[in-house]
Amino acid sequence: MKGAQPTFSTPDLSHIKSADYEHVYEPAEDSFLMLDALESEYAFLNQLQPSICVEVGSGSGVCITFLAQCLGPSAFYMCTDLNPAAARLSQATGRQNNVLVQPVTCDLTSALEHRLKGQIDVLLFNPPYVVTPSSEVGSRGIEASWAGGEKGREVTDRFLPSVSHLLSSKDEIEDMMMTAGFQMTVVNTRKAGREHLSVLKFTRVT
Ligand SMILES: C[S@@+](CC[C@H](N)C(=O)[O-])C[C@H]1O[C@@H](n2cnc3c(N)ncnc32)[C@H](O)[C@@H]1O
Numbered sequence: 001m002k003g004a005q006p007t008f009s010t011p012d013l014s015h016i017k018s019a020d021y022e023h024v025y026e027p028a029e030d031s032f033l034m035l036d037a038l039e040s041e042y043a044f045l046n047q048l049q050p051s052i053c054v055e056v057g058s059g060s061g062v063c064i065t066f067l068a069q070c071l072g073p074s075a076f077y078m079c080t081d082l083n084p085a086a087a088r089l090s091q092a093t094g095r096q097n098n099v100l101v102q103p104v105t106c107d108l109t110s111a112l113e114h115r116l117k118g119q120i121d122v123l124l125f126n127p128p129y130v131v132t133p134s135s136e137v138g139s140r141g142i143e144a145s146w147a148g149g150e151k152g153r154e155v156t157d158r159f160l161p162s163v164s165h166l167l168s169s170k171d172e173i174e175d176m177m178m179t180a181g182f183q184m185t186v187v188n189t190r191k192a193g194r195e196h197l198s199v200l201k202f203t204r205v206t
Pocket of ligand 1: 025026027028030031034056057058059060061062063080081082083086106107108109126127128129138141144145146155
């Protein structure tokens with residue numbers, strides 16, 4: 001049916017043993033909420049035609065693998081985690097679901113910042129958000145899954161300032177026009193050989 005929203009299945013996690021979840025975050029309500037959001041944003045993500053997608057704090061790899069299943073092999077999928085067991089498991093989850101996920105063990109995006117500056121098209125993060133003493137934040141074990149420190153925001157607050165220089169600048173024109181008081185809508189896009197063509201509509205909002 002023309003224009004129908006495709007549906008996607010939750011990645012196969014049958015390779016993960018219950019003992020693995022003693023070391024790595026087991027997908028829970030928050031993970032599944034992220035999958036639902038990715039599915040409902042599918043049209044937007046697909047139209048973006050991303051080249052590089054990154055998940056920070058990938059845990060079991062369920063979210064980045066789902067994204068790779070939704071968008072297919074034309075993009076490169078990477079993930080980071082402070083917990084080395086999570087980075088390894090994320091790669092295994094990709095493999096289990098026939099998608100390639102490149103893991104990096106590092107704090108937030110620290111290992112990517114030079115090479116991928118301004119090149120990441122899709123950046124996901126389901127951060128630890130439980131209020132805990134600050135001293136519990138930043139472990140390389142399972143505690144890193146939930147320990148959010150003061151107000152549950154310590155990890156998120158360190159992550160957010162890096163977003164603007166990591167993300168690709170496809171919306172530079174939009175930023176420029178928003179500053180000038182216009183809203184931008186992408187009316188139509190088409191891939192023509194190596195070119196991505198778009199018709200952009202600007203409407204004055206202020
Ligand atoms: C709530 S879990 C989410 C896991 C997975 N994305 C999901 O949705 O099921 C948060 C993840 O972030 C990782 N993490 C916490 N602090 C981090 C940091 N500073 N840098 C990278 N990863 C971090 C944890 O190890 C954990 O895997």
